[in-house]
Amino acid sequence: MELLDHLAMGFHAALSLQNLMYATIGVVLGTAIGVLPGLGPVPTIAMLLPLTYALPPESAVIMLAGIFYGSQYGGSTTSILVNIPGESSSVVTCLDGHQMARKGRAGSALATAAIGSFFAGSVATILVAAFAPTLSRLAFQFGPAEYFSLMLLGLIGAVALAHGSILRAVGMILVGVLLSLVGTDITSGGQRFTAGLSQLFDGIEFVALAMGLFGLAEVICNAGNSLHRELVTRKVSGLWPSREDFRRMTPAIFRGTALGSVLGLLPGGGATLSSFAAYALEKKVSNRPTAFGTGVVEGVAAPESANNAAAQTSFIPMLTLGLPSNAVMALMIGALMLHNIQPGPQVISTNPTLFWGLVASMWIGNIILVILNLPMIFIWVKILSVPYRYLYPSIIVISCIGVFSVTNDAFGVFLMAAFGAFGYLLVRLGCEIAPMLLGFVLGQSLEAYFRRAMLISDGSFTVFFSRPLSAALLLMAAIVVVMFMVPAFSRKREEVFQEAE
Numbered sequence: 413m414e415l416l417d418h419l420a421m422g423f424h425a426a427l428s429l430q431n432l433m434y435a436t437i438g439v440v441l442g443t444a445i446g447v448l449p450g451l452g453p454v455p456t457i458a459m460l461l462p463l464t465y466a467l468p469p470e471s472a473v474i475m476l477a478g479i480f481y482g483s484q485y486g487g488s489t490t491s492i493l494v495n496i497p498g499e500s501s502s503v504v505t506c507l508d509g510h511q512m513a514r515k516g517r518a519g520s521a522l523a524t525a526a527i528g529s530f531f532a533g534s535v536a537t538i539l540v541a542a543f544a545p546t547l548s549r550l551a552f553q554f555g556p557a558e559y560f561s562l563m564l565l566g567l568i569g570a571v572a573l574a575h576g577s578i579l580r581a582v583g584m585i586l587v588g589v590l591l592s593l594v595g596t597d598i599t600s601g602g603q604r605f606t607a608g609l610s611q612l613f614d615g616i617e618f619v620a621l622a623m624g625l626f627g628l629a630e631v632i633c634n635a636g637n638s639l640h641r642e643l644v645t646r647k648v649s650g651l652w653p654s655r656e657d658f659r660r661m662t663p664a665i666f667r668g669t670a671l672g673s674v675l676g677l678l679p680g681g682g683a684t685l686s687s688f689a690a691y692a693l694e695k696k697v698s699n700r701p702t703a704f705g706t707g708v709v710e711g712v713a714a715p716e717s718a719n720n721a722a723a724q725t726s727f728i729p730m731l732t733l734g735l736p737s738n739a740v741m742a743l744m745i746g747a748l749m750l751h752n753i754q755p756g757p758q759v760i761s762t763n764p765t766l767f768w769g770l771v772a773s774m775w776i777g778n779i780i781l782v783i784l785n786l787p788m789i790f791i792w793v794k795i796l797s798v799p800y801r802y803l804y805p806s807i808i809v810i811s812c813i814g815v816f817s818v819t820n821d822a823f824g825v826f827l828m829a830a831f832g833a834f835g836y837l838l839v840r841l842g843c844e845i846a847p848m849l850l851g852f853v854l855g856q857s858l859e860a861y862f863r864r865a866m867l868i869s870d871g872s873f874t875v876f877f878s879r880p881l882s883a884a885l886l887l888m889a890a891i892v893v894v895m896f897m898v899p900a901f902s903r904k905r906e907e908v909f910q911e912a913e
Contacts, residue, residue, distance in 0.1 A: 419541060422768030425470060426776055431769060434471045438478020439777045440784065445479065446486020453483040454846075455630045457743045458622040459807065461750065462814035469751040470766045474773040476747055480740050481533060481723045481774070485781050488525040488716050492518060504691040508704060508711025520653045521712050524661055526782055527653075528717035532669040533778040536724035539673055541771045548732040548757040556864035557875050561885035563858050566735045567851060568889045571896075578896055580843045588851025589858065591616055598860055611823040618746045620815050620828040621852065625845050626739070627811045628832025631804045633839050653709065661713035664694055668717030676722030677729055677737065690718035724774055731759050731767060734857065739846040742853040 425431060445456045457476050464472035492509035505525065512521040554562070571581045594605040595615030606612040653661065671693060672686040694714045695701045704711050727744075729735040734756040736742040745755050753763060760767045815824045835845055869875035877883045 415541065415545075418545075418764065418768045419772065421764065422770075422772035423776075425765050425769030426474065426772035430468075431471055431474050431773065432776070434467070434475040435478050435773045435777050436780055438475035439482035439485075439781050442479035442482020442484075443486035443489075443781065443784075446483035446489070453480045454739045454743065455623075455626040455807075456483075457740060457747075458619070458626045459810050459814055461619050461622065461743065461747055462817045464747055465750050465817070469748070469753055469763070470769045472747055472751065473744065473766060473770050476744060477727070477770060477774065478777045480744075481720060481777065482781060484716075484720045484723050485526070485529055487719075488529070488712075489522065492521045492525065492712070504687045504715040505712055507691070508706070508708050511705070511707030512709070512712065515707055517707070520657055520709070523653050524657065524709050524712045525716040528661065528665045528668065528713045529720040530778050530782045531665055532672060532717035532721035533724055533781075534775060535669050536673055536676070536721040537771060537774040537778070539725055540728055540774070541768075544728050544732050544767070544771075545760055547728065548760045554757075554881070555879065556861040556868065557879050557882040558885065560858060560861040560865055561876060561882040561889070562733060562735060563854050563861070565885050565889040565892070566729075566737075567847075567854060567858075568892050571847065577842070580841075581847045584838070584843055584845070584848040585851035588848040588853075589855035591621070591848075592852045592855025593859065598856070599863060609823075611821060611827075615856075616852075617815070617819055617824050617827065618749070618852075620819065620824045621831050622743055622746065622849065623811045623815055624828040624831025625835040625849065627807060628828060629835025629839060629845070631807050632832065632836040634804075657709045661709050664710040664713040665717045667693060667697070668714035669721045672718030672721030673725045675718070676725035686718040686722035687715035690714040727770070730755055731770075732757055736850055736853055739849050742846075742849045745853055 426435065441456070442453065445453060457479055460476065460479070464476065467475070488505050488509065491505040492513050509521045509525070512518065567585050571578055571585060590605075592615070594612055596602070596613055597604055603613060668686075668690040671690050675686040675689060691704075691711060691714055694710045695704050698704065698708075698710065700708070726737045726741055729737050730741040730744055734745065734754065736745055748755050748759075753759065753766070811828060812825050815828045816822070819825075838845055838848075865875050866872075875882075876886060
């Protein structure tokens with residue numbers, strides 16, 4: 413009964429004219445971003461962070477969340493029609509989705525993606541509503557030692573699930589943590605790593621770092637790309653799948669939703685890993701594995717269900733524990749902090765309208781996506797014809813204006829430019845940027861909880877092992893570290909990400 417009362421409060425907030433408008437803006441913009449190859453939810457949310465400063469917290473979070481899960485829908489459209497994934501989590505959808513389109517079944521492929529996405533999004537929303545409050549109550553039992561151990565486990569987990577070299581991922585996390593230490597020491601009040609610049613006394617501005625690493629670096633990386641777009645020019649018709657399609661897609665949607673819901677909770681997991689894992693699972697359980705890649709409906713249904721489920725369950729650790737499971741959740745934490753809201757177990761109790769309004773808006777947003785996406789397919793295809801040379805200058809201008817509006821100082825713009833160049837260099841060196849952002853977001857909290865735990869224990873490290881929950885979390889972290897050293901695990905990990913890379 414209490415859950416129903418909370419949901420009623422959430423729907424009352426989400427269905428207000430203002431929040432409904434921002435939910436619609438978010439999902440439509442997210443779909444458009446997902447459609448455009450070379451862009452994505454991370455640089456888009458990074459660019460829009462300054463604009464949300466003037467919005468109420470509920471409206472800001474609802475819109476940014478809509479961009480995230482809306483981009484999962486949009487990415488499937490270009491994967492199917494153009495064979496170019498607009499979003500990294502839609503890479504797998506290209507394999508069978510585009511083959512279906514080439515056989516004249518683009519409508520069935522798009523409808524399958526929409527149905528799977530809607531079902532997965534709805535189930536994931538129910539899971540968020542059901543389990544987040546319970547996890548939040550458990551988190552109230554956490555002390556400084558438990559929070560430190562949890563964040564350490566999260567960062568180590570992000571290393572395991574990051575693309576590419578484990579050593580580089582560890583390096584990126586350490587760089588992010590070190591960058592978070594710039595500014596005023598939280599205990600002594602002294603300045604550290606500021607190079608005497610007064611603009612850095614309060615630390616590195618999160619918006620400048622995020623927009624530089626993801627917005628500008630993305631522009632620099634893609635500016636010279638000339639993508640070949642093999643458009644499906646025949647008319648898209650037959651949007652309703654056949655009875656045989658429904659028979660084959662239904663179990664795939666269930667499996668993809670279940671797998672994505674779990675993987676979305678893991679640090680570094682998220683939508684991309686979920687879609688690849690769901691596709692691999694379908695090939696293993698299928699009675700016709702050799703047909704995958706030739707245009708089977710399960711190859712579209714499973715990854716699209718998995719990436720949407722993961723996109724929404726990733727909100728659970730972010731809202732209840734303050735632990736971002738991917739780069740988008742790190743940006744969402746930044747958005748909450750702009751509104752002086754500290755993510756963690758207190759969000760549900762101190763900001764119930766925000767939490768339950770967000771949960772309700774996810775379900776509403778999924779309905780909006782289904783209603784809008786299929787009729788607007790031809791608009792999304794038209795957007796693909798927009799030359800990149802018109803998009804990139806606009807992104808740069810918006811980024812500069814956004815950073816200046818937050819910092820009110822040209823130094824923030826220069827800092828963003830520096831991080832843009834740094835991000836481009838990291839990409840060229842084969843380093844993934846997302847672990848660095850997670851390290852930056854968690855760095856200050858990691859230090860703060862470590863120092864509090866040490867003060868409580870009079871400087872004894874045994875506090876992390878004498879408390880059962882903290883010890884259990886550290887044991888899990890140690891197990892993950894040991895797994896890194898097992899050659900079989902390293903080979904399997906490389907196989908999982910080989911196609912993505």
